[in-house]
Amino acid sequence: MRNITIIGAGHAGLQLGIGLLRQGHHVTIYSNRTADEIAKGKILSSQSMYNLAVTQEREQGLLFWDDSCPPIQGMHVRAGKEDAGVMIDFRTRMPEGQSVDQRVKIPHWMNEFELRGGTLRIQDVDIPLAEQLAEQSDLLLVATGKGELGQLFERDAARSQFAAPQRITALTYVHGMIPREDFGAVNINVNPGVGELVHFPGLTLSGPCDIINVESIPGGPMDRWSSVATPEEHLALTLELIRTYFPWEAHRFEHVRLTDDNGILAGGVTPTVRKPVGTLPSGRSVLGIGDTHVLNDPMTGQGSNNASKGATMLMQAIAAHGEQHFDRAWMQRVADANWESAQWSARLTNTMMAPPPHVLNILGTCQGSPKLAQQLAAGFNDPRTMASWYFDEQGAQRMIDACTEVLAEV
Ligand SMILES: Cc1cc2nc3c(=O)[nH]c(=O)nc-3n(C[C@H](O)[C@H](O)[C@H](O)COP(=O)(O)OP(=O)(O)OC[C@H]3O[C@@H](n4cnc5c(N)ncnc54)[C@H](O)[C@@H]3O)c2cc1C
Structure with missing residues (x-):
């Protein structure tokens, strides 16, 4: 049995902590907020989780x-302009997320962690307390997300593509959305040069809801x-922007209301990769994990998925050790293994910030090729599957040819 301490009770810290209890380790997690403070506080994320990560959590x-x-x-992906209408439009099924x-x-997992024998402080x-914890523990992990302790980990300039936020993300949780007639979807709407509207169904404190991300290009x-000063103003601006820049979606939002006054958030994230082995x-x-290692813009919904997949991988590495x-x-070997996977989600997300022509070609072709659309959706679930085709022109063309040949045969 090892003595393992985790700083940060977010997605990465708790999933890992609970998993390590199952392996029989003595685990202590430090959180700077109580479960009650988190439950009664502002929303933290839109946390859309795809099938691979969700399945691991279920297991x-x-x-x-x-x-x-x-x-x-x-x-369901659509791209268009307010004056020209929708130019790209395709949808595809995915395994459930x-x-x-x-x-x-998070509060439920904090409680679960304690019920299963973990120590929550x-x-x-x-830094002085981190020193003490490192001395007392066999292993100290930092899972503080965007928190200040992340300064222990130097920015990896070679792997960090941006030095400033590429989007201002405004999150809004609502009830009263008109449901889709086909299936519950991640709806991705792109207005080139302006920003994106991404929304999907979810579960909040007051039951099922819809979660809206308006991603604005800074200065646009x-x-x-x-x-914006009040929750009412936040909702009003969200709806005004949807009506103006994504009019093809506006009818579904006609009767929405906020789930609660804390169901809003606005701000920017600088996508950052850090060197994950820090020195006190x-x-x-x-060792830094989750967002402390790889922090993405929320647009493609990869951060919680990464936190979850990384926690699973680390559990296995600790067991094998x-x-x-x-x-x-x-620590470096484990972090390298995490980067092997997480780099593809970072590349997917960064590519979506300003899609190059070959990505626009992929999106345009998806409209007539269900097979290609499925490949794209599979990539959001597991971005490693995109490594050979999504990020360069030749790979993209090979995949387009393969998928459209299949279409021709059908
Ligand atoms: C607007 C927005 C939308 C998003 N949407 C999605 C999405 O749709 N899909 C998706 O997969 N990801 C999404 N993400 C990303 C996702 O929320 C994060 O990647 C994920 O929560 C990271 O988990 P983590 O455990 O690394 O960090 P966190 O969840 O941030 O947890 C860190 C915890 O550590 C605590 N902490 C910090 N400092 C200290 C300290 N010094 N001492 C003790 N405790 C400390 C914090 O209070 C926090 O509870 C979104 C993020 C944002 C900002």
Whole structure:
């Protein structure tokens, strides 16, 4: 049995912590907020989770919302301009995913962690305390997301494509949306040069809801969030932008209302990759996981998926390490394995910030090729599957040819 400490009780820290309890380890998690504060606080994310990550959580006995959370069963992509209408339009089914409000999921997991024998401490960990924890533990993990302790981890300039937010994301949780007639979908709407509207069904404190992401290009016509003062103004601006820039979707939003006054959020994320093995002033090594390692823009919904997949991978690595010392070389190997997977979600997300011509070609071809549309949706679920085709012109053309040949044969 090892003595493992995790700083940060978010998606990555809790999924890993609960999994390590199952392996018989002594696990302590530090959180700077209580479960009650999280449940009563503002929304934290839109947390759309695709099938691969959700399945791992289910297998780990951590998915408590299968009966109450409306499923995400596919993807519907549209691109257009307000004056020209929709130019690209395709939809495809996906294996089921779901989005459970982190104000529901995280407090439930905190409780579950304690019920299963974990020690949860409510304290904001600073560097001196991190030193103490590193000394007392066989392994210290930092899962503080965007929190300040992330400064222990140097920005990896070679792997970080941007130095500033590429979108201002405004999240709004609503009831009263007119449902789709076919299936619960991640609806992705692109207005080139202006931004995106992404929305999908989810589960919040007051039951099933719809979760709206308006992604505004900084300095563009939708970047008006700094003047919003109240939840009512936030909803009003969301609806105005949808009517103006995504009119083809507007009818579904006609009767929506906020789920609660805390069901809103607006801000920007600078997509950042950090060097995941940090050094405390004493020279001790700590391993960063989840957003502490790879922080993406929310647009493609990859961060929670990464946190979840990374936690699963780390659980396996810790089990395989037996009673050996968790030294810096081990931490680096584990982090490299995480990057092997997470780099593709970062590349997918960064590519969507300003799609190059070959990606526009892929999106345009998806409209007439269900096979290609399925490949794209599979890539959101597991971006590793895109490695050989999505990121360069030749690969894209090969995939387009293969998928359209299949279409011709049908
Ligand atoms: C607007 C928005 C929309 C998003 N939408 C999606 C989506 O649709 N799909 C998706 O997959 N991902 C999405 N994400 C990303 C996703 O929410 C994150 O990637 C995921 O929550 C990261 O998990 P984590 O455990 O690494 O960090 P977090 O969930 O941020 O958890 C970190 C925890 O550590 C605590 N903490 C911080 N500092 C300290 C400290 N010093 N001491 C103790 N505790 C500390 C924090 O309070 C927090 O509870 C979105 C993110 C944003 C901002």
